[in-house]
Amino acid sequence: MAVNLSTPNPADLRPVTGVRLGVAEAGIRKANRRDLTLIELAPGSRVAGVFTRNRFCAAPVQVCREHLAEGDIRALVINTGVANAGTGEQGVVDALQTCAAVGRLLGVGAQQVLPFSTGVILEPLPVERLIAALPAAQANLRGDGWFDAAHAIMTTDTVAKAVSRTVEVGGKTVTITGIGKGAGMIKPNMATMLGFVACDAALSQDLLNALVREAADLSFNSITVDGDTSTNDSFILIATGKAGHAEIAEPVGADWAALREAVIDVAVRLAQAIVRDGEGATKFMSIVVQGGTDREECRKVAYAVAHSPLVKTAFFASDPNLGRILAAIGYAGIDDLDVSRLKVWLGNPDESVLVAEHGGRAASYREEAGARIMAQSELTVRIDLARGQAAATVWTCDFSYDYVKINADYRS
Known part of the structure; x- marks a missing residue:
């Protein structure tokens, strides 16, 4: 039983302009459960991320780092059940095949897709089943898909984790919504956790890169359940730029301060939810x-x-x-x-x-x-x-x- 944590109300989760999410049942590890999530980003979106420091990092983490370095990310694909870690060269091949399949489906390049996996280590990813379920996830893409996505990325979690906030920036309403998963193998330098936070603010890439590191440091890198650092930990921050305000390029001014505070607050609340849902936690x-x-x-x-x-x-x-x-x-x-x-x-x-x-x-x-x-x-x-x-x-x-x-x- 999670400590003072309940399933989020779908009505409290606000769509982020420029982000659509869809889920599907791929049978990655268990039948009849949502275990595949597809996230589509509008053109012009900017993405930044931080990842596990475990030297045995999973294949999708390796691919994510490479694709982020190239920029212009248009999609994320997430599976639960199998971590695709400790899978050698084949694991990288499987992660790249997943990206290519998503790219073909959405009409973008394979290098514009970020793959994420969570679950059992040392088992091969059933990539054929994953790819076969992608069209169903695409058919379910919608702006209000955050609630379903929060459930579809769970492993030993007992409660889905999702948070929304709004803030005024440049006279426009900016929405920040995030989902996370994690309950065990949680330690700083990320944990066996996945965190995805999106906003429709307009931020320069350099500022987004700095913000994702600061937000991670004050949230996901300030928690522990059991002291084990996972192989798959990832925290992604997305800024679609669709809220309609002028781009913020420098960390100065009231607009930046308000946005920074709101993004960090969402990350902290997700991180605390992971600890509250720690495996077997009562305190x-x-x-x-x-x-x-x-x-x-x-x-x-x-x-x-x-x-x-x-x-x-x-x-x-x-x-x-x-x-x-x-x-x-x-x-x-x-x-x-x-x-x-x-x-x-x-x-x-x-x-x-x-x-x-x-x-x-x-x-x-x-x-x-x-x-x-x-x-x-x-x-x-x-x-x-x-x-x-x-x-x-x-x-x-x-x-x-x-x-x-x-x-x-x-x-x-």
């Missing part, structure tokens, strides 16, 4: 680290806490065994950390308990107060390093019995 946790010398130092500490299986299992059990948090901070890799100055609080901003200070347990701390807060479904761990002004936040979830069950039975 949503924000690890807030402040007082660092720089942001990277704060992230290092936050991830040490967020990745710790001992911390995550304690939160699942609502067991205030909070020395585990101190242990994780201690091995985060800050060699000159003065633990006597560090403070740790447990709880949300409106109800927090000081747990540790002066190098040990806070005199005011009572275990029953910690247990009461840990029983909540959403909570915050706040850590002050007392070393500087930098801060960072990482979102994570607990480890439950179901996490093991889900991953033990993943291929069945």
